Amino acid sequence: xxxxxxxxxxxxxxxxxxxxxxxxxxxxxxxxxxxxxxxxxxxxxxxxxxxxxxxxxxxxxxxxxxxxxxxxxxxxxxxxxxxxxxxxxxxxxxxxxxxxxxxxxxxxxxxxxxxxxxxxxxxxxxxxxxxxxxxxxxxxxxxxxxx
Numbered sequence: 001x002x003x004x005x006x007x008x009x010x011x012x013x014x015x016x017x018x019x020x021x022x023x024x025x026x027x028x029x030x031x032x033x034x035x036x037x038x039x040x041x042x043x044x045x046x047x048x049x050x051x052x053x054x055x056x057x058x059x060x061x062x063x064x065x066x067x068x069x070x071x072x073x074x075x076x077x078x079x080x081x082x083x084x085x086x087x088x089x090x091x092x093x094x095x096x097x098x099x100x101x102x103x104x105x106x107x108x109x110x111x112x113x114x115x116x117x118x119x120x121x122x123x124x125x126x127x128x129x130x131x132x133x134x135x136x137x138x139x140x141x142x143x144x145x146x147x
Contacts, residue, residue: 005126008095009133014116015094016104019066021053023139026116028129034076035093035102036117038109041065042087049087055110076105093122096137100126 008028015022016037038058042051049068054061072088086105093102095118102122109115123129130136 003125005128006096006098007133007136008123008127008129009136010129010131011114011134012095012118012137013135013139014118015139016091017094017099018091019053020064021060024060024116025114026118027114028118028123028127030120030123030129032079032117032119033121034088034105034119035122036086036105036107036109036119038112038115039066039106040108040110042106044087049089051087051106054115055108057110058115074105076107078107093118095127096139098126 010028012026012028013023014026015024038054039051040055042049044050047069049071051066052063053066068089070090073085074088075083076086078084084107086107088103088105090101090103092099093104094100100122109117
């Protein structure tokens with residue numbers, strides 16, 4: 001049984017709830033295979049991957065360090081056609097009301113306009129892209145944590 005595909009625009013507001021990142025503008029790129037997230041200060045120490053989301057010039061930046069003990073590395077061709085060795089993590093990405101456990105590559109996108117690039121691997125069998133649309137999916141509501 002095929003699930004119904006949702007219409008998505010060329011840019012959408014998304015969230016990474018497990019990383020505490022909400023209402024981030026993502027560029028939808030059917031030419032890219034993987035989804036990429038802008039990070040800096042990426043380092044590996046004693047089998048643990050550490051990184052900071054975004055960078056100090058981004059309005060949503062905070063200095064909180066993320067920590068992953070499960071990750072891989074993969075060679076990925078960037079937008080300039082150069083091969084980069086990137087760290088890969090699995091985390092939830094939320095687009096509208098859909099929560100998708102996805103593979104995300106970590107890279108410095110500081111010179112790019114958007115901090116997140118959504119690739120076709122995540123889009124496949126879930127979304128149809130209409131490049132004439134922007135922010136077609138209403139941003140998801142954050143779940144309030146009980147204290």
